[in-house]
Amino acid sequence: MSMQILRSEVILEKYGKALAGKTVLITGVSNESIAGELAVQLAAVDPKLLILSARAESKVTPIINKIKESKPNVATRFLNIELGDMSAIRNAVENDLADIPKIDHVVCVAAVMACPYAKTKDGFESQFGVNYLANFLLVKLLLPKVQAAGASSSVIIVASSAVRGGKINLDDIGFSNGETYEGWAAYGQSNVARVMFAKRLGEKLKSQGIRVFSIDPGAVSTGLQKHVTTEFRAQIEKWRETGGSLTDADGVKYEMPPWTSRSEGAATMITGMIDPTITDFTGSFLKQNAVADEELHSQVRDEQLWTRLWEMSEGFIGEKYSL
Ligand SMILES: NC(=O)c1ccc[n+]([C@@H]2O[C@H](COP(=O)([O-])OP(=O)(O)OC[C@H]3O[C@@H](n4cnc5c(N)ncnc54)[C@H](OP(=O)(O)O)[C@@H]3O)[C@@H](O)[C@H]2O)c1
Structure with a gap:
């Protein structure tokens, strides 16, 4: 289980049979994105249905066309969700997925990075809202379908x-309404929230055999x-050339990840979905196809903060997980 940059094809060759006949939902799909590549890669191992989400159909069409060409028997479906709008998330699950009783794998990939200050439709700082809170709501609403798929989903x-240098400030999640906003700090915060969410959700779903992982796909x-x-x-x-001079939130030095291909970026997501050797580590943070929890700084490992974030998030979405 040592860290290794591998192509998606290598992981699928080993474990891909587990995806035959399965239904997978992926957010953030476009022709340029890692999620788009993930969809094309997964199609190769004969899933039953790939539900491909984006906020415009034109983003997904090139990927659907590629899959139609290479694997005409794999069903695909575009799912329109603007993740900065909770009503759109609710509408998609309640209406557009009403005919889908089971989803085996939900892969939340969509994000925005270091953008200028903006708010989601519901008034949250946009990186916190899109990169994290949208997933918290989407997963909550999809959970009955994942549970219906059963263990190994x-x-x-x-x-x-970015989780390494990132900090979360639960006392001022919105950067004082934008006054103290800095794009990279907000990206870091949203990634700390994503990793903490996976930790707590993993714990809560462990007894049901549902796998949960947060993933660093590497630089693509x-x-x-x-x-x-x-x-x-x-x-x-320059950092890359000089071996990197980054420090995490505890002051530990680490190196810039090397540039990799989309296939290599998607691979760790596939590892999270199906690698049977990491099942017991559910909830963990994965990097380069291996568990990398030792890279998480002390704030990210603070379980009291996981609880606070969970409860705050339930307040923000106005719904509670029944777990
Ligand atoms: N690429 C890297 O080097 C790298 C490194 C570490 C982590 N990651 C993570 O990997 C994931 C995939 O990123 P990527 O590199 O594939 O980036 P990408 O090409 O920008 O893909 C992200 C997708 O998310 C979508 N998205 C953004 N805001 C949205 C919203 N409000 N509603 C619905 N969809 C929205 C984008 O669609 P629009 O075009 O409509 O905005 C885009 O298709 C992200 O979670 C990112 O944080 C990437």
């Missing part, structure tokens, strides 16, 4: 190595970098 929450050139300035990009490349 999974909930995958994609996060980032995608649509995600659209808000990264040229200066910052140059700085990142």
Whole structure:
């Protein structure tokens, strides 16, 4: 179980049979995204249905076309969700998925990174709202369908190595209504929230055999970098060349992840979904196809904060998980 950058094909070759006949829902699908690549990769192992979510059908069409070409027998469906709008999430689950009784794997991949300050339709800082809170609501609403699929189903929450430098401030989650907002700090915070959510959800679902993992897909050139300035990009490349000079929130040094392909980015998500050797580590943070909890700084491991975040989030969505 050592960390290794591997292509999706390698993981699927080993464990992909487990996905035959299954229904998988993926958010953040586009032709440029890791989620789009994940969909194409999964199609190769004959799932029954791939539910591909984005906030515009045009994002998903190229991926559906690719799958139609390579695997015409795999059913696909576009699911329209604007993740910055809780009513859209509710509408999608209640209406558009009403005919789907079971979903074996839910893979929450969509995100926005280091964007200018904005609020979701419901008034949350947009990175917290889209990258984390939308998943908290979506997973809550989908859980009966995942439970109907039974043991070995999974909930995958994609996060980032940004969890390492990130801190969460539960006393001021919205950056004083934007006054103290900084795009990278908000991206870090949203990733701390994603990892903490997976930790607590993993614990709660362990007895039911439902797998939960948060994932760092590694560095992949995608649509995600659209808000990264040229200066910052140059700085990142310099860090990479000099072996990295980053420190996490506890002051521990770590290196910039190397650039990898989309297939390599999607691989750790597939590991989370089906690798049988990590089942007992449900709730964990995965990186390079292995459990990487030792990389999490002390705030992310603070279980009291998991509880506070969970309860706050239930308040924000106005619903409680029945777990
Ligand atoms: N790429 C990397 O190097 C890297 C590294 C670490 C972690 N990650 C994580 O990996 C995941 C995938 O990112 P990616 O690199 O594939 O980025 P990407 O190409 O930008 O894909 C993200 C997708 O999320 C969608 N999205 C954003 N806001 C949305 C909203 N409000 N409602 C619905 N969909 C929305 C985007 O759609 P629109 O085009 O409509 O905005 C886009 O298709 C993210 O969770 C990211 O945090 C990526």
